[in-house]
Amino acid sequence: MARVHALASQPAAIALAPVAGADFLRFVEQTSFDPADKSRIKSQYEKELLAGTEGFGAVGIVACGQLVSAASFGTVLLPRAGAVSVRIDVVATAPHARGLGLARATVAHLLLDRLDRGEARIEHASVVAVHPLIRRIVESLGFVDARMGTSFPVLQTTLDDAGREKLRAELQRQKSLALQHVRTECARCSLRRRGPWCQPRGT
Ligand SMILES: CC(C)(COP(=O)(O)OP(=O)(O)OC[C@H]1O[C@@H](n2cnc3c(N)ncnc32)[C@H](O)[C@@H]1OP(=O)(O)O)[C@@H](O)C(=O)NCCC(=O)NCCS
Numbered sequence: 001m002a003r004v005h006a007l008a009s010q011p012a013a014i015a016l017a018p019v020a021g022a023d024f025l026r027f028v029e030q031t032s033f034d035p036a037d038k039s040r041i042k043s044q045y046e047k048e049l050l051a052g053t054e055g056f057g058a059v060g061i062v063a064c065g066q067l068v069s070a071a072s073f074g075t076v077l078l079p080r081a082g083a084v085s086v087r088i089d090v091v092a093t094a095p096h097a098r099g100l101g102l103a104r105a106t107v108a109h110l111l112l113d114r115l116d117r118g119e120a121r122i123e124h125a126s127v128v129a130v131h132p133l134i135r136r137i138v139e140s141l142g143f144v145d146a147r148m149g150t151s152f153p154v155l156q157t158t159l160d161d162a163g164r165e166k167l168r169a170e171l172q173r174q175k176s177l178a179l180q181h182v183r184t185e186c187a188r189c190s191l192r193r194r195g196p197w198c199q200p201r202g203t
């Protein structure tokens with residue numbers, strides 16, 4: 001009985017949580033530097049994220065107490081009264097935690113969270129998919145090229161009731177699959193001699 005209690009009171013190793021705008025921007029600044037072309041990813045909603053404007057925000061995955069992956073979003077009003085479009089803004093995973101499905105889980109969580117809060121008002125979702133992995137993630141969710149004549153690729157999906165239901169089911173499937181994997185890894189973090197996988201070496 002006492003043992004069960006001790007286990008239950010341990011903090012969850014993996015948690016999904018909203019991320020404050022300033023913290024998100026700092027995380028992106030620290031994780032998105034590409035040494036190959038010395039570029040960084042920039043959010044198109046920096047101002048709104050810092051101001052905490054309604055309809056804009058970020059969510060992330062916290063592993064063993066630290067942020068390992070996060071994504072931001074914005075909301076655009078559509079011409080039809082009350083209808084909105086969700087724009088996925090920036091997705092970033094800490095370099096030491098890449099390739100484990102965290103970006104996929106973060107995007108899935110973000111969209112599920114938006115769908116839960118926006119109900120039937122979300123009729124469209126889009127992303128500027130410059131990164132091939134982001135393209136791969138949203139294509140698996142049914143996003144297609146918008147052909148907007150812009151220099152950067154925009155992928156989008158239009159949603160009705162049936163579309164939202166289908167998307168939700170796929171998001172739930174992808175999110176739980178990816179999280180199951182890292183949750184299992186993090187359950188063993190305290191036992192690892194060389195330190196937890198979810199923290200950068202040397203910290
Ligand atoms: C792009 C980025 C967010 C991907 O994060 P991630 O957590 O490693 O992504 P995931 O592990 O969820 O990978 C998604 C898919 O790509 C695959 N993948 C991941 N790393 C890969 C690699 N190095 N080579 C080939 N495929 C890879 C995964 O297997 C997965 O595919 P699958 O689910 O179909 O098997 C991360 O590289 C990053 O933060 N880059 C810098 C910021 C950036 O450029 N963001 C994108 C623009 S907003």
Ligand SMILES: [Zn+2]
Pocket residue numbers: 013063064185186187189196197198199
């Ligand atoms: Zn861990």
